[in-house]
Amino acid sequence: MFLGKVIGTVWATRKDENLVGAKFLIVRHLDLELNEKDNFVVAVDSVGAGEGEVVLVATGSSSRQTHFTQNKPVDAVIMAIVDKLDVPLKELLEQQES
Amino acid sequence: MFLGKVIGTVWATRKDENLVGAKFLIVRHLDLELNEKDNFVVAVDSVGAGEGEVVLVATGSSSRQTHFTQNKPVDAVIMAIVDKLDVPLKELLEQQES
Amino acid sequence: MFLGKVIGTVWATRKDENLVGAKFLIVRHLDLELNEKDNFVVAVDSVGAGEGEVVLVATGSSSRQTHFTQNKPVDAVIMAIVDKLDVPLKELLEQQES
Amino acid sequence: MFLGKVIGTVWATRKDENLVGAKFLIVRHLDLELNEKDNFVVAVDSVGAGEGEVVLVATGSSSRQTHFTQNKPVDAVIMAIVDKLDVPLKELLEQQES
Amino acid sequence: MFLGKVIGTVWATRKDENLVGAKFLIVRHLDLELNEKDNFVVAVDSVGAGEGEVVLVATGSSSRQTHFTQNKPVDAVIMAIVDKLDVPLKELLEQQES
Numbered sequence: 001m002f003l004g005k006v007i008g009t010v011w012a013t014r015k016d017e018n019l020v021g022a023k024f025l026i027v028r029h030l031d032l033e034l035n036e037k038d039n040f041v042v043a044v045d046s047v048g049a050g051e052g053e054v055v056l057v058a059t060g061s062s063s064r065q066t067h068f069t070q071n072k073p074v075d076a077v078i079m080a081i082v083d084k085l086d087v088p089l090k091e092l093l094e095q096q097e098s
Numbered sequence: 099m100f101l102g103k104v105i106g107t108v109w110a111t112r113k114d115e116n117l118v119g120a121k122f123l124i125v126r127h128l129d130l131e132l133n134e135k136d137n138f139v140v141a142v143d144s145v146g147a148g149e150g151e152v153v154l155v156a157t158g159s160s161s162r163q164t165h166f167t168q169n170k171p172v173d174a175v176i177m178a179i180v181d182k183l184d185v186p187l188k189e190l191l192e193q194q195e196s
Numbered sequence: 197m198f199l200g201k202v203i204g205t206v207w208a209t210r211k212d213e214n215l216v217g218a219k220f221l222i223v224r225h226l227d228l229e230l231n232e233k234d235n236f237v238v239a240v241d242s243v244g245a246g247e248g249e250v251v252l253v254a255t256g257s258s259s260r261q262t263h264f265t266q267n268k269p270v271d272a273v274i275m276a277i278v279d280k281l282d283v284p285l286k287e288l289l290e291q292q293e294s
Numbered sequence: 295m296f297l298g299k300v301i302g303t304v305w306a307t308r309k310d311e312n313l314v315g316a317k318f319l320i321v322r323h324l325d326l327e328l329n330e331k332d333n334f335v336v337a338v339d340s341v342g343a344g345e346g347e348v349v350l351v352a353t354g355s356s357s358r359q360t361h362f363t364q365n366k367p368v369d370a371v372i373m374a375i376v377d378k379l380d381v382p383l384k385e386l387l388e389q390q391e392s
Numbered sequence: 393m394f395l396g397k398v399i400g401t402v403w404a405t406r407k408d409e410n411l412v413g414a415k416f417l418i419v420r421h422l423d424l425e426l427n428e429k430d431n432f433v434v435a436v437d438s439v440g441a442g443e444g445e446v447v448l449v450a451t452g453s454s455s456r457q458t459h460f461t462q463n464k465p466v467d468a469v470i471m472a473i474v475d476k477l478d479v480p481l482k483e484l485l486e487q488q489e490s
Contacts, residue, residue, distance in 0.1 A: 001318070001336040001369060003304070008130075008185035010101070012154060014145055015178035016164050024099070024154065024178070026130070026185065032302075032320070032334065040130065042099040042154055046367070047308055051186060056306060056318065056336055061159045061257070061355045061453070062369040066310050069367075073144075073167075073177040075099060075160040079367040080309035080318070087302035087320065088345060106228075106283035108199070110252060112243055113276035114262050122197070122252065122276070124228070124283065138228065140197040140252055149284060159257045159355070159453070171242070171265075171275040173197060173258040204424075204479035206395070208448060210439055211472035212458050220393070220448065220472070222424070222479065236424065238393040238448055247480060257355070257453045269438070269461075269471040271393060271454040295416070295434040295467060297402070326400075326418070326432065340465070341406055350404060350416065350434055355453045356467040360408050363465075373465040374407035374416070381400035381418065382443060 001056040003030045003082070006049050010042050018072045025049065025078065027057055032087060043076035044069055056080040099154040101128045101180070104147050108140050116170045123147065123176065125155055130185060141174035142167055154178040197252040199226045199278070202245050206238050214268045221245065221274060223253055228283060239272035240265055252276040295350040297324045297376070300343050304336050312366045319343065319372065321351055326381060337370035338363055350374040393448040395422045395474070398441050402434050410464045417441065417470065419449055424479060435468035436461055448472040 004027035012024065023045045029037040034054065043057050046066040055078045063077035064070055102125035110122065121143045127135040132152065141155050144164040153176045161175035162168055200223035208220065219241045225233040230250065239253050242262040251274045259273035260266055298321035306318065317339045323331040328348065337351050340360040349372045357371035358364055396419035404416065415437045421429040426446065435449050438458040447470045455469035456462055 003336060008183055010154065010178075010183055011181040012178035013181055015154075016144060018163070019178065026183065031332075038129075042101060046310060056304065056309075058367045058369045060369055062358060062367050064160060064163070065312070065358070065365055065367040071163055073156045073160050073163040073175055075156045075158055077367055080304075080306035080313065083305040083307055085302055085304055085320065106281055108252065108276075108281055109279045110276035111279055113252075114242060116261070117276065124281065136227075140199060162258060162261070169261055171254045171258050171261040171273055173254045173256050204477055206448065206472075206477055207475040208472035209475055211448075212438060214457070215472065222477065234423075238395060260454060260457070267457055269450045269454050269457040269469055271450045271452055297434060325430075340408060350402065350407075352465045352467045354467055356456060356465050359410070359456070359463055359465040371465055374402075374404035374411065377403040377405055379400055379402055379418065 001058050001079070004028055004055055004057050005030055005036060006051050006053050006055060008051065016073050019074070022072070022074070027055060027078065030054065032085070041076045043078050044074045045078045047078055047081055049078045049081050054082040056082060099156050099177070102126055102153055102155050103128055103134060104149050104151050104153060106149065114171050117172070120170070120172070125153060125176065128152065130183070139174045141176050142172045143176045145176055145179055147176045147179050152180040154180060197254050197275070200224055200251055200253050201226055201232060202247050202249050202251060204247065212269050215270070218268070218270070223251060223274065226250065228281070237272045239274050240270045241274045243274055243277055245274045245277050250278040252278060295352050295373070298322055298349055298351050299324055299330060300345050300347050300349060302345065310367050313368070316366070316368070321349060321372065324348065326379070335370045337372050338368045339372045341372055341375055343372045343375050348376040350376060393450050393471070396420055396447055396449050397422055397428060398443050398445050398447060400443065408465050411466070414464070414466070419447060419470065422446065424477070433468045435470050436466045437470045439470055439473055441470045441473055446474040448474060
């Protein structure tokens with residue numbers, strides 16, 4: 001999985017019939033200091049993630065292993081919302097939030 | 099999924115027998131300002147996308163989860179046509195269109 | 197799929213038993229002007245492609261969806277031979293051939 | 295598989311229901327001299343790996359082939375803890391540990 | 393598949409139970425002149441490859457299509473040992489060996 005931040009939404013009315021109701025979120029990659037990197041993906045949300053939240057994204061066939069994404073043409077899914085990172089000597093997310 | 103723009107078509111008469119009728123579109127990657135990047139893929143169209151349209155492309159095994167691509171040797175499919183992007187403080191696609 | 201040009205062959209007598217008869221071709225990536233890029237893959241041929249031909253290559257699990265590659269340990273297959281590219285205002289392949 | 299080092303943990307209470315109990319570890323890529331590289335993934339642990347350990351990580355659909363990860367939306371799993379590398383003329387891991 | 397050279401072995405006693413008996417080889421990517429590149433993967437051997445040999449490596453789900461790797465958490469397998477490359481005007485591997 002990669003660490004990312006939700007920064008926006010993609011609206012698409014014309015889409016594969018199995019994707020009706022899917023929420024396409026723009027997720028930017030983060031480094032371990034939670035700085036946004038240049039690259040991003042459009043991922044389907046399966047956990048109710050909102051803008052600004054730090055999330056985990058699973059890609060490839062694994063992104064079809066949630067209840068909502070099963071058998072659908074999606075290759076990236078948000079499957080967890082991050083509370084914090086524990087990296088020895090640092091608690092990066094908490095530092096940023098305080 | 100990645101954000102792309104349809105910029106052309108690939109014609110191929112000699113191809114896998116399951117691909118008869120497939121429409122191979124050239125899709126260039128876009129950044130969040132909708133500028134075209136250097137890289138591109140050739141994707142099968144499943145939603146009637148046309149040249150110049152901004153689309154979402156699913157890759158890998160997920161690209162075989164549309165009605166048309168099932169069990170076919172394709173690794174990229176256009177599965178949505180983008181209406182607009184909502185990125186906080188900006189509505190990028192609408193700006194560009196106005 | 198990516199756009200490539202067949203530039204050679206890999207010979208391998210010791211290989212997985214399911215790969216007897218497989219033809220391993222060296223395919224170099226092409227840009228939209230059909231210039232060869234540095235990167236290449238070794239792909240199994242499923243359409244009778246020959247040296248110098250411009251082809252489409254499917255990778256990953258999708259490369260196992262041709263009659264010959266089914267259930268075999270291959271991750272790249274040539275599934276189409278390109279006649280031409282139609283990119284607005286240009287017909288790149290034809291220009292090069294004339 | 296890639297060679298990595300466990301450097302931390304990601305905590306996430308809101309996640310896909312199948313991921314309850316999953317341990318998300320931050321794994322940094324290593325080069326052959328076991329120096330940490332910039333890139334990292336978040337991988338589920340299936341072998342009891344701890345911080346500072348050198349591990350092997352399998353990605354993609356293969357990461358769902360362990361007892362714990364089966365049918366779950368994860369795309370990276372730690373499936374082995376490395377004892378040492380044997381590279382001709384060098385025994386890199388042992389050198390570093392002595 | 394990519395072209396690589398076996399340059400060493402990874403030893404790991406603590407690993408997924410299905411991987412007992414697996415041989416993890418370090419395979420460095422090669423360019424078409426058979427020069428070693430910086431990147432490498434750890435691949436399971438399915439063809440009896442030895443150090444110094446030039447091989448083909450299949451990655452992703454395709455790496456689970458050999459007799460030994462089936463249903464195991466591995467994402468790279470050596471499925472062929474290269475005898476030679478035929479690239480027009482050059483026979484690279486033979487040149488190097490002579």
